[in-house]
Amino acid sequence: xxxxxxxxxxxxxxxxxxxxxxxxxxxxxxxxxxxxxxxxxxxxxxxxxxxxxxxxxxxxxxxxxxxxxxxxxxxxxxxxxxxxxxxxxxxxxxxxxxxxxxxxxxxxxxxxxxxxxxxxxxxxxxxxxxxxxxxxxxxxxxxxxxxxxxxxxxx
Amino acid sequence: xxxxxxxxxxxxxxxxxxxxxxxxxxxxxxxxxxxxxxxxxxxxxxxxxxxxxxxxxxxxxxxxxxxxxxxxxxxxxxxxxxxxxxxxxxxxxxxxxxxxxxxxxxxxxxxxxxxxxxxxxxxxxxxxxxxxxxxxxxxxxxxxxxxxxxxxxxxxxxxxxxxxxxxxxxxxxxxxxxxxxxxxxxxxxxxxxxxxxxxxxxxxxxxxxxxxxxxxxxxxxxxxxxxxxxxxxxxxxxxxxxxxxxxxxxxxxxxxxxxxxxxxxxxxxxx
Numbered sequence: 422x423x424x425x426x427x428x429x430x431x432x433x434x435x436x437x438x439x440x441x442x443x444x445x446x447x448x449x450x451x452x453x454x455x456x457x458x459x460x461x462x463x464x465x466x467x468x469x470x471x472x473x474x475x476x477x478x479x480x481x482x483x484x485x486x487x488x489x490x491x492x493x494x495x496x497x498x499x500x501x502x503x504x505x506x507x508x509x510x511x512x513x514x515x516x517x518x519x520x521x522x523x524x525x526x527x528x529x530x531x532x533x534x535x536x537x538x539x540x541x542x543x544x545x546x547x548x549x550x551x552x553x554x555x556x557x558x559x560x561x562x563x564x565x566x567x568x569x570x571x572x573x574x575x576x
Numbered sequence: 577x578x579x580x581x582x583x584x585x586x587x588x589x590x591x592x593x594x595x596x597x598x599x600x601x602x603x604x605x606x607x608x609x610x611x612x613x614x615x616x617x618x619x620x621x622x623x624x625x626x627x628x629x630x631x632x633x634x635x636x637x638x639x640x641x642x643x644x645x646x647x648x649x650x651x652x653x654x655x656x657x658x659x660x661x662x663x664x665x666x667x668x669x670x671x672x673x674x675x676x677x678x679x680x681x682x683x684x685x686x687x688x689x690x691x692x693x694x695x696x697x698x699x700x701x702x703x704x705x706x707x708x709x710x711x712x713x714x715x716x717x718x719x720x721x722x723x724x725x726x727x728x729x730x731x732x733x734x735x736x737x738x739x740x741x742x743x744x745x746x747x748x749x750x751x752x753x754x755x756x757x758x759x760x761x762x763x764x765x766x767x768x769x770x771x772x773x774x775x776x777x778x779x780x781x782x783x784x785x786x787x788x789x790x791x792x793x794x795x796x797x798x799x800x801x802x803x804x805x806x807x808x809x810x811x812x813x814x815x816x817x818x819x820x821x822x823x824x825x826x827x828x829x830x831x832x833x834x835x836x837x838x839x840x841x842x843x844x845x846x847x
Contacts (some may be wrong), residue, residue, distance in 0.1 A: 422584060439584035439626070461577050462614060464764065469680055475654075476680040481613050485584050486606075486630060530680060537679075551763045552678025 424488040428453065429497025439485050443477075444468045446484035447494055455495040455525050459554070466553030469526035469533075470494050476533030478552070495525035498532065508532050508570040517566030519557035527553050531567045541571060579616035586628045590635070590741055594716055596627050598739045605629050605741065607650055608684035610677070611693035635688070635743055638662060647745045649688025653677070653700075656687060666747050668754040668774060672703040675756065678764040691727070692742045694734040694789065697766045699758065701728060702790035704745060706772035706782035711735075712744035721746075728789035750776055753845035757837040758784070761824070768824045771813075771837040773845040781841070786819040786834055793817075796838050806846065810839035 425434040428451055435450045447453045447470065456479060459467030463481040470479045471493040498506040508528050511517065518524045527550065534541070534549035541549060546567045547560070555563060587593035597603050603625035606612055615621040629635070635650040638659045645665050647656070656662060656673035663670045676682055676690070676699050690700040691711065704711075704724045711722045716739060727735045736742060752775030758767045770784030771793075778801050781793040795815035799808055819830035 438581065440579045440581055442578055445578070461617070463610065463677075463681060466678070466680065472683075475683045477683050478680045481610055481681075482684065483584070483609065483613070485586075486609065486628060488586075533683075534679065549679060552680045 422485055424484050426487050426489060427491040429493055435484075437484050439483065441484045442480055443470070443482040443484050443487050443492070444479035446487070447479060447492070450484075453494050453496050457522055457525060459522070459526070464552075464554070465523070465526075466530055466550075467523055467526040469529040469553065471529060471533060474533070474536065476530045476552075493529075495528060498528065506532065507573045508535075508567070511566040511570035511573060512563075515562050515566040515569055517559070517563045519555075519559045523553060523555045523557075527555065527563055531563075531570065535567070535571055535574065539571060539575060541568070543568060546571075577617040579613070580619060580622045582616075582623055583625045584628065585625060587632065590629070590632060590714055590743060593627050593629050593632075593741055594714065594739060596625065597741070598716055600625050601738070603627055603738075605692070607686045607689045608652065609689075610681055610685040611689055611695065611698075629741070640665065641746075644746050644748050647687055647747065649692075649742050649744060650686050651688075653682035653685045653687070653690075654679070657682060665749040666707065668750060668756055668772065669703055669707065669747060672699050672756050672772065675699050675758050681764075687745060688742045691745065692734060692736060694728050694732055696728070696731070696787055696789045696791070697785040698790075699756075699767065699770060699784060702770060702772050702782040702784040703756065704747065705790045705792065706774045706780045707747050707750070708774075708776075708780060709748070710746040711742055712746065713740050714743045715740040719743075725792070731788035748776060750774055752776055753847065755841035755844035757841045757844075759833055759837060769819075769830050769833040769837055771834065771841045773838075773841040775845050779842075779845070781813075781838060783813070783817070783834055786814065786817050786830060788820075791817055793834070793838060796842075800842065806839055806842045810835050810842060813838040 457467040459465035468479045604623035635648040637648040639646045653673040758770040767784045795812035796809045813834040814831040
């Protein structure tokens with residue numbers, strides 16, 4: 422089945438089986454491997470991408486459901502010139518990652534969260550990232566990163 | 577993990593979705609897919625055809641209709657959670673929607689999907705039961721309404737027949753107190769036990785994950801409506817109910833939790 426969607430600003434068209442999950446479409450068909458497959462059961466959030474600007478777990482969406490939609494992955498966050506998104510910078514500066522596996526999903530969930538709540542409290546950040554697990558348990562610096570990004574983006 | 581192969585059709589209208597369902601023995605509707613896709617990935621469900629109704633904007637609405645609020649089946653949890661109409665007139669429903677899964681799940685999951693899935697461990701089915709909501713169901717032969725009290729039939733089984741589409745949920749406005757207590761031990765998890773209380777004239781109490789469907793705590797309801805104390809009513813929370821034992825909790829522990837949570841919920845709803 423032919424699906425066409427915008428991925429990181431580029432129109433992408435592929436012939437896929439209807440059962441193809443969005444995360445496999447992005448990784449295997451489009452070649453964007455920044456989005457990780459973690460638990461594969463919509464619990465861990467490693468596969469979080471934006472669909473029309475909102476965080477979605479791409480292991481629990483079919484590529485055919487994304488037909489015609491705008492998808493942003495971690496590869497699409499930095500500017501075309503390579504300047505990191507303020508959230509990426511904040512993760513770098515605040516040591517918001519340890520092994521890095523959850524990071525793409527964390528960053529995508531956090532940027533979606535800040536759109537809905539641009540000036541969150543620490544408790545709101547923790548609740549807002551409820552759907553993203555860090556098995557290094559590096560949550561403190563992740564929360565610190567998101568708060569730093571909120572401040573940087575609000576300036 | 578990926579589902580077994582299926583045919584995919586995107587319906588352009590409710591009527592088209594109904595006609596595809598009618599022409600198939602096991603076609604399933606999909607909207608947000610956050611209940612169905614996990615089942616399909618685990619191969620616990622393997623429909624031959626998926627009918628995608630996710631883009632039918634005619635079923636995406638929240639409308640104030642005087643004594644009740646009408647909610648289109650395709651309204652997402654996120655939109656329930658942030659709805660000013662619901663916050664004003666049915667605040668418990670906005671609150672419960674915000675307790676489902678996590679933010680990313682709430683961006684995709686829909687109220688109709690959750691209710692049609694009919695999971696006794698889910699938040700929204702119990703909420704509509706406590707609210708005494710009415711389901712509007714459409715099929716080739718027209719429209720019928722089903723009260724929440726007779727909608728949930730068994731484990732993942734509802735009153736919906738093949739060829740029927742849940743289109744709308746009508747929820748009476750809440751004038752009195754309310755409470756929703758969800759007990760779990762991990763972020764974003766299902767309730768080990770949950771309790772919804774709505775005081776709209778009389779008091780209605782429903783239980784999450786105390787059986788194969790959402791259940792009314794009838795003995796507690798009768799007691800509180802006949803003037804018993806909160807403590808007395810809460811002690812009857814699991815009377816006539818046979819909760820499951822699983823890795824999270826034994827049946828006895830669930831009975832204990834139900835009493836504690838009914839007490840707390842009644843206290844909050846009465847404050």
